[in-house]
Each structure stands twice: as structure tokens, then as C-alpha cells.
Amino acid sequence: MAILNEEQEMLRDMARDWATNESPVTAWRKVRTEKPAEGYSPDAWNTMAQMGWAGVVIPEEHGGSDFGWMSAGLVVEELGKTMTASPIVATTLAASAIVLGGSDEQKARWLPKLASGEVVGTLAFDEGAHHGGKTEASVSDGKLSGTKAFVHEAHGASLFVVSAADGLYLVEKGDGVTLSDRKLTDMRSHATITFDGAAADKLADGGDDLADKVLDRARILTAAEMLGMAQQVFDVTLDYLKQRVQFNQVLASFQALQHRMADLFGDLAMMRSAVEGGLEALDSGHGIPRAACVAKAEANRVLHTMSREGVQLHGGIGMTDEYDIGFYLKRARVLEASWGSTSYLRDRFASLAGY
Amino acid sequence: MATLAEPREANTDDAFREEVREFIAKNFPPELKGKGNALATVEGPAQEGPAEKAWREAMGAKGWGVPTWPKEYGGGGLDRKQARILQEEMARAGAWNPIGGMGVMMFGPTLLEFGSEEQKREHIPPIAKGEIRWCQGYSEPNAGSDLANLQTFAEDKGDHYLVNGQKTWTSGGQWADKCFAIVRTDKSDKHNGISFMLIDMDAPGVEVRPIQMISGMSPFCETFFTDVKVPKENLVGKEGQGWTIGKRLLQHERTNLSGGGSMARLMGSSLADAARKYAETGDDGQIADPVLRDRIADFEIRWQSFLLTAKRAVEESKAAGGVSEISSVLKKLGTKLGQERSELMIEIMGLQGLGWEGDGFEEAELAGVRAWLFGKATTIYGGSTEIQNNIIAKRVLGMLDHQ
Ligand SMILES: Cc1cc2nc3c(=O)[nH]c(=O)nc-3n(C[C@H](O)[C@H](O)[C@H](O)COP(=O)(O)OP(=O)(O)OC[C@H]3O[C@@H](n4cnc5c(N)ncnc54)[C@H](O)[C@@H]3O)c2cc1C
Numbered sequence: 001m002a003i004l005n006e007e008q009e010m011l012r013d014m015a016r017d018w019a020t021n022e023s024p025v026t027a028w029r030k031v032r033t034e035k036p037a038e039g040y041s042p043d044a045w046n047t048m049a050q051m052g053w054a055g056v057v058i059p060e061e062h063g064g065s066d067f068g069w070m071s072a073g074l075v076v077e078e079l080g081k082t083m084t085a086s087p088i089v090a091t092t093l094a095a096s097a098i099v100l101g102g103s104d105e106q107k108a109r110w111l112p113k114l115a116s117g118e119v120v121g122t123l124a125f126d127e128g129a130h131h132g133g134k135t136e137a138s139v140s141d142g143k144l145s146g147t148k149a150f151v152h153e154a155h156g157a158s159l160f161v162v163s164a165a166d167g168l169y170l171v172e173k174g175d176g177v178t179l180s181d182r183k184l185t186d187m188r189s190h191a192t193i194t195f196d197g198a199a200a201d202k203l204a205d206g207g208d209d210l211a212d213k214v215l216d217r218a219r220i221l222t223a224a225e226m227l228g229m230a231q232q233v234f235d236v237t238l239d240y241l242k243q244r245v246q247f248n249q250v251l252a253s254f255q256a257l258q259h260r261m262a263d264l265f266g267d268l269a270m271m272r273s274a275v276e277g278g279l280e281a282l283d284s285g286h287g288i289p290r291a292a293c294v295a296k297a298e299a300n301r302v303l304h305t306m307s308r309e310g311v312q313l314h315g316g317i318g319m320t321d322e323y324d325i326g327f328y329l330k331r332a333r334v335l336e337a338s339w340g341s342t343s344y345l346r347d348r349f350a351s352l353a354g355y
Numbered sequence: 356m357a358t359l360a361e362p363r364e365a366n367t368d369d370a371f372r373e374e375v376r377e378f379i380a381k382n383f384p385p386e387l388k389g390k391g392n393a394l395a396t397v398e399g400p401a402q403e404g405p406a407e408k409a410w411r412e413a414m415g416a417k418g419w420g421v422p423t424w425p426k427e428y429g430g431g432g433l434d435r436k437q438a439r440i441l442q443e444e445m446a447r448a449g450a451w452n453p454i455g456g457m458g459v460m461m462f463g464p465t466l467l468e469f470g471s472e473e474q475k476r477e478h479i480p481p482i483a484k485g486e487i488r489w490c491q492g493y494s495e496p497n498a499g500s501d502l503a504n505l506q507t508f509a510e511d512k513g514d515h516y517l518v519n520g521q522k523t524w525t526s527g528g529q530w531a532d533k534c535f536a537i538v539r540t541d542k543s544d545k546h547n548g549i550s551f552m553l554i555d556m557d558a559p560g561v562e563v564r565p566i567q568m569i570s571g572m573s574p575f576c577e578t579f580f581t582d583v584k585v586p587k588e589n590l591v592g593k594e595g596q597g598w599t600i601g602k603r604l605l606q607h608e609r610t611n612l613s614g615g616g617s618m619a620r621l622m623g624s625s626l627a628d629a630a631r632k633y634a635e636t637g638d639d640g641q642i643a644d645p646v647l648r649d650r651i652a653d654f655e656i657r658w659q660s661f662l663l664t665a666k667r668a669v670e671e672s673k674a675a676g677g678v679s680e681i682s683s684v685l686k687k688l689g690t691k692l693g694q695e696r697s698e699l700m701i702e703i704m705g706l707q708g709l710g711w712e713g714d715g716f717e718e719a720e721l722a723g724v725r726a727w728l729f730g731k732a733t734t735i736y737g738g739s740t741e742i743q744n745n746i747i748a749k750r751v752l753g754m755l756d757h758q
Contacts, residue, residue: 128705128707129633129704129705129706129707129708130633130634130705130706131705149706150706180714180715181713181714181715182706182710182713182714182715182716183710183711183712183713184706184709184710184711185709185710185711185724185728186709186711187711190706192715245497246497246499246500246501246504247500247501247504248501254741256741256744256745257741304698308694308731311569311731311735312731312734312735312739312740315499315500315735315739316494316499316523316524316732316735316736318569318731318735319568319569319731319732319735320566320567320568320569321566321567321568321569321571322566322567326569326728329569329728329731330569330728333701333709334706334709337702337705337706337709338706341702341705343644343646343647347646
């Protein structure tokens with residue numbers, strides 16, 4: 001675990017307490033059953049925003065707390081543990097795009113509202129089922145047209161950061177913006193968005209590689225959510241093996257399972273270091289692109305194995321909807337495919353390293 | 356018609372092939388081409404239309420749904436070579452076996468080996484005709500991998516047993532007519548106190564409650580027995596012999612679960628075709644991403660090797676007189692490969708391969724996700740992979756238990 005300062009410890013403990021007590025997996029079950037239009041509980045999101053979690057990477061002069069990425073990662077990790085449905089990752093990423101590339105005016109207009117949770121933002125980048133395909137959306141005369149596939153948290157969002165052929169744009173939900181639901185196995189909010197001459201405001205101050213910078217952040221923060229999920233699957237599985245009796249012994253006493261858990265524990269250690277390494281790179285500003293590949297590729301690999309093993313080691317009960325472990329398996333594959341599959345990230349890593 | 360008794364001459368096989376062709380041409384409704392056998396699945400009640408019914412009845416009358424079972428109990432009485440010809444000809448015509456399910460896969464062969472003459476005459480023909488659905492009453496809340504720990508108790512009441520207890524994960528329990536169950540008849544002996552008996556699912560005191568799975572389907576149940584009367588003639592084998600019989604049934608289950616059939620059903624279309632559809636191809640039609648191409652080839656090579664292994668093992672163990680411990684090796688390998696394939700498939704399809712419901716997804720895509728999730732059960736049920744490893748180490752390799 002990274003060495004945390006007092007402020008970060010407080011933030012993490014607060015997030016952990018809230019997630020455990022106010023937003024356990026039963027809260028996600030409720031969202032799944034009640035199907036609020038946003039895809040999450042608006043009350044829960046308001047509470048999260050009031051606790052300042054929406055503004056962790058937003059500068060103080062724009063209403064945020066500017067605690068940095070490690071802090072944002074800590075919160076997201078805790079929320080990942082309990083499968084809390086919220087737009088925190090999406091909104092943080094949209095805000096970071098504005099922090100990195102917005103004009104003073106754009107920052108003043110949007111950041112305070114994003115920090116307070118009043119406006120939910122999200123990224124609308126990919127146009128196909130795989131991350132990293134072509135970008136065909138384009139803007140002429142300030143009007144954006146194109147289709148974005150599988151936009152996370154699209155239902156609650158009123159501000160989209162959209163990639164077009166010549167850079168990133170801000171588009172508000174409204175005229176020329178049409179959503180169609182894409183119901184994925186994780187049951188969270190995803191939609192295809194069609195922009196048809198929607199008013200678009202360019203993020204012109206971020207340089208040519210603004211989209212890449214935002215994507216690095218997306219990879220790392222998503223990896224932080226995946227870390228929380230992997231940690232939880234590990235903990236819950238270990239607990240289960242310590243309780244379940246077969247052959248007059250607790251399963252935890254079987255060497256075959258002990259070695260499996262030891263392997264998973266090692267993997268989890270690697271994943272945690274990779275994710276924290278990514279968050280630290282963002283805070284220090286050094287080596288971000290490569291650290292982002294490492295964080296997300298390790299998160300993909302380890303959560304993939306962990307979610308599979310979690311179900312397997314629970315036996316039949318792991319296959320039931322009544323048990324929580326299946327939620328982690330289903331969300332794992334969606335996050336794994338978002339912002340770069342393992343092979344995509346390996347390829348990018350090799351290119352960045354010049355081979 | 357060809358039977359086992361006929362001389363083995365080259366042209367007998369040709370004649371048999373001809374007979375099969377004629378039978379298919381006459382009886383297989385063309386509109387069923389390429390469809391699947393709903394009766395062989397446990398996911399839901401069979402949606403049997405008139406065409407399906409006609410086809411099932413034709414095959415049932417011929418005994419070809421269970422081609423190698425003895426004719427006297429409604430089977431086809433074919434030898435293995437003829438059974439293969441039947442399979443080849445059905446594949447060629449896009450026809451499929453309309454008869455299946457647990458009765459065919461595991462209960463039938465076990466009853467043929469251990470049942471009394473009366474039991475075989477009563478129970479095998481309806482299975483061979485696909486008229487009856489069986490479910491498996493093995494697992495209990497505290498008897499999963501440690502199956503012999505089961506506690507459902509059958510008390511001897513003279514001409515019948517009175518059964519009380521709870522089973523769980525009963526696949527298809529809500530649609531089954533009958534249940535083959537292992538129950539305790541003696542509390543003092545863990546293994547020798549188990550008996551194998553047949554229970555009517557509509558007998559008073561049997562109650563099923565479906566359980567929803569992570570794949571969204573609910574094909575399995577909790578089954579409760581409260582003072583259920585089971586006539587003595589429904590005991591298979593001797594009282595206390597249930598563990599031996601029950602384990603033999605598991606070998607049949609494992610052979611069937613690992614084989615091409617059930618995994619192929621979960622698999623859907625070809626990986627290479629999917630890659631050509633969802634990823635880029637070069638001008639030569641090859642999959643453009645060399646890494647993906649390599650991974651698909653790697654998988655397909657291992658899958659071919661597995662199919663060959665399964666074929667060899669089944670032939671060898673049949674030659675040696677039935678199923679064997681090798682079924683554990685097959686189950687372990689086949690289920691793992693099946694899961695790898697599903698994972699690779701959804702990776703190839705990207706987020707398009709993770710749809711749950713609704714617009715924007717093809718039926719095959721949605722089916723693929725559910726199959727991927729359901730497929731996670733294949734390394735758990737029928738004895739988990741860990742349990743197969745234990746069996747292989749102890750019974751095949753002769754390694755010792757460390758306790
Ligand atoms: C979809 C589905 C359908 C099923 N259908 C039926 C059915 O129709 N009828 C029926 O009777 N049963 C059915 N089952 C039950 C199935 O056979 C059991 O789930 C299985 O035997 C595992 O038992 P368990 O779930 O209690 O897991 P447990 O025995 O609790 O095992 C949990 C984990 O520990 C591992 N483990 C256990 N013991 C050992 C050991 N000694 N060494 C190493 N690892 C070990 C297991 O491999 C597993 O990974 C079904 C199960 C599923 C998931």
C-alpha cells in the first residue's frame with residue numbers, strides 16, 4: 001500500500017465507512033431492481049458529491065479540493081469494493097479533460113458544477129466495440145456529428161467530452177444528442193450516443209495529445225476501480241474458504257486451494273503496485289503513458305483471473321444471482337474491455353518503449 | 356434393417372448408410388435443419404412444435420436417439436461403427452438427435468448396468484423415446500464436493516421408504532418427471548449407508564424452488580422432500596450400494612460433459628469467423644492482428660488435440676468395458692478449454708460481446724454472453740476440476756492422500 005498522508009488516510013477511511021455502511025452490495029441490488037433513469041441512485045450521488053468526492057482532482061479555485069489522483073483512486077477503489085453504481089469515474093475524467101485542456105472561461109463555467117455534483121460528465125470517445133479504433137466524428141462550424149459507442153454513465157450525464165478528428169469538444173445533452181441504451185452484462189449505464197449537428201465547444205488549450213492524456217487518466221482510474229473489485233473478490237473468497245466445510249475440514253485446509261490463494265495474493269500485490277504506480281505518476285507528472293499501460297494491463301490480467309477463480313472457488317453457490325460474486329465477474333469483463341484490452345495495452349506499451 | 360447379429364461385411368455398412376439416408380429423407384422435417392435439440396438441455400421446458408414432435412417420435416420408434424442401447428429396451432442396438440455412420444449422415448443432412456437429457460446421458464447407462472429387469476423394462480423405453488425428463492438428486496447444502504456427506508434420509512417402512520431432506524442445485528428440477536437420487540439409509544456408515552432410488556417429482560411431499568443464476572436463467576432448484584413415499588421397487592441395486600452406483604453415474608456424466616456435445620452447444624460460431632467480423636482483416640482475408648490470429652490458432656490446435664483425446668479415450672475405455680477414471684481427465688480438460696474459448700470469443704467481440712439484453716445486439720451475441728456466464732459452472736458441476744484432480748492423482752496416478 002502506498003504511503004498515505006493524513007489527508008489521504010482520512011479520505012480513504014471516510015470512503016470505506018460510507019461504502020461499507022451506506023452503500024454495500026445490497027444498495028447496488030436495489031439500483032438494479034428499481035432501475036432509476038440515471039443508472040445509479042441520485043441520492044447516493046448527492047451524498048458522495050457533498051462529501052467532496054466529485055471534486056478531488058479539481059483545483060480549489062474552481063470549487064474542488066485538489067487532493068490529487070492518489071486520493072481519487074482511493075475513493076474509487078473503496079466504491080469498487082461494494083459495486084457502488086455512480087458516475088464518479090466518468091465525472092472525474094470529464095473534469096480532468098477540462099482541467100487539462102479548457103480555457104479559463106470553460107473551467108470557470110464547468111468545473112464548479114462538476115465539483116459539486118450538479119453536473120455529471122462523461123467521456124464519449126470510442127466508436128466501435130473495441131477501444132482504439134478510428135475517430136470519425138467531426139466538427140464543422142461548431143457543430144459535431146458522429147456516433148459514439150458504449151458511453152459509460154451516459155444516462156446521468158449532461159456534459160459529454162467528445163473526441164473528434166481534430167481534438168476534444170464539450171457537448172451538452174440537448175438538441176442533436178440522442179441516446180440509445182446498450183444494456184451490458186454489468187447492468188450499469190451504457191449507451192450509444194448519436195450527435196447530429198450538436199453544438200460543440202472545443203477544448204483548445206490541451207495540446208495535440210490531449211485525448212491521450214485523458215485516456216491515460218481513464219486507464220488509471222478505471223484500474224483503481226478494478227483494484228477495489230479484485231481486493232473484494234479475494235477477501236470474500238478467502239473468508240468463504242475459511243468457513244465452508246467439506247470432507248470434515250474447512251476448504252481452507254486443502255493445500256491445492258492454499259496454493260491457489262497464495263498465487264492470487266501475489267497477483268493482487270502486483271496489481272496494487274501497478275495501480276498505485278499509475279496514480280503516483282499522475283500526481284508527479286512523470287512517466288504517465290507507460291504507467292497507465294502497466295496499471296490497466298495488470299488490472300485486466302489480475303481481475304480477470306481473480307473474478308474467474310472467485311466464482312470457481314465458491315462452487316455452485318458462486319453461480320447464483322443471490323450471491324454477490326457474480327456481479328464482480330460481469331463488471332470485470334466490461335471494464336477489461338474499456339479504454340484498452342490487455343493486448344491493446346501491451347502493444348501500446350511496446351510502442352511507447354520503442355520496440 | 357441392420358442389427359448386431361448381421362455379418363460384418365463391407366457392404367453391410369454401405370447398406371446401413373443407405374438405410375439411414377432414406378430414413379432421414381423420409382422423416383426429418385427440412386424446416387428443422389440446423390436447429391438444436393431442446394430436449395437435451397436443462398435450461399427450459401422444451402418448446403416442441405409438431406415438426407419437432409414428429410421427428411422425435413420417428414427417431415424414438417427406431418431407437419436411434421440412443422443408438423447403442425439394446426433393442427429390447429427401445430434402443431437402436433447398433434454397433435459403434437453404425438452409430439458413427441448415423442451421426443455422419445445426420446450431420447450431412449443438417450439433422451440432429453432429438454432425444455437427450457440426463458436420462459440419456461447418465462441415468463440410462465447406469466440403470467442398464469445396475470437395474471433389475473423390471474426397472475429396465477419400465478424406465479428405459481420412455482427415455483429412448485424422449486418421453487420423460489429425469490433430474491439428478493445428488494447435491495445437498497452440505498454435500499457438494501463431499502457428496503458422500505449427504506443427509507437426506509430414507510426410512511425403511513416395510514413396503515416403502517419415507518424420504519425426508521433437502522437437495523440443491525437440482526438442474527431442471529422444475530420440469531422433471533422423475534429424479535434419480537442418492538439418499539442415506541444408514542446413518543452409521545458414510546459410504547455404505549447410501550442407497551440409489553428413483554423418486555417421482557409429482558409425489559406428495561416433493562417441492563422445488565427455482566434459483567436464479569448469474570447468467571439470468573434459473574434452470575436449477577432447491578428440492579425439498581417431506582415424508583415422501585418411495586415404493587421399494589424404486590430402489591436400484593441393493594440397499595447400501597448407492598455410492599458405487601452413484602459414482603458410476605458420475606463417470607457417465609463426466610464423459611458427456613467433457614465431450615464435444617455440451618461444450619459445442621455453448622460455443623456458438625467459429626472464433627475465426629468472429630474475428631473476421633469484429634476485428635480487421637487484411638486484403639488476403641487473414642485476420643490482420645497477428646497476435647489474435649496466433650491465439651485463435653493456439654486455441655484451435657489444443658481443441659483439436661482435445662477432441663482427438665476424447666475420441667481415443669472413449670474408444671479405449673469402451674474396449675476395456677465401459678467408462679473409466681479417464682472421464683476425470685476429459686472433464687477437466689474439456690471444460691477448461693470450453694471456458695477459454697468463451698473468454699476469447701467475448702474478447703474478440705469487444706463490448707459488443709458483453710450485451711445483456713435489448714437493442715443493438717444480435718441474438719447470437721446475447722446468447723454468447725449468457726453461455727459464457729453459464730459456462731463457468733462446467734468446472735464446478737459433475738465434480739469440480741479440483742475434485743477431478745484429486746481423483747486423477749489418487750486413483751489414476753496412485754498418489755497418496757496426505758491426511
Ligand atoms: C449449474 C449447476 C448445475 C448443477 N446441477 C446439479 C444437478 O442437477 N444435480 C445435482 O445433484 N447437483 C448439481 N450441481 C451441483 C454440483 O455438482 C456441485 O455444485 C459441485 O459438486 C460442487 O459442490 P459445491 O457447490 O458444494 O462446492 P464446494 O464443494 O463447497 O466447493 C467449493 C470449492 O472448493 C473446491 N474443493 C472442494 N473440496 C476440495 C478438495 N478436497 N480439494 C481441493 N478443492 C476442493 C471445489 O472444487 C470448489 O472450487 C450443479 C451445480 C451447478 C453450478
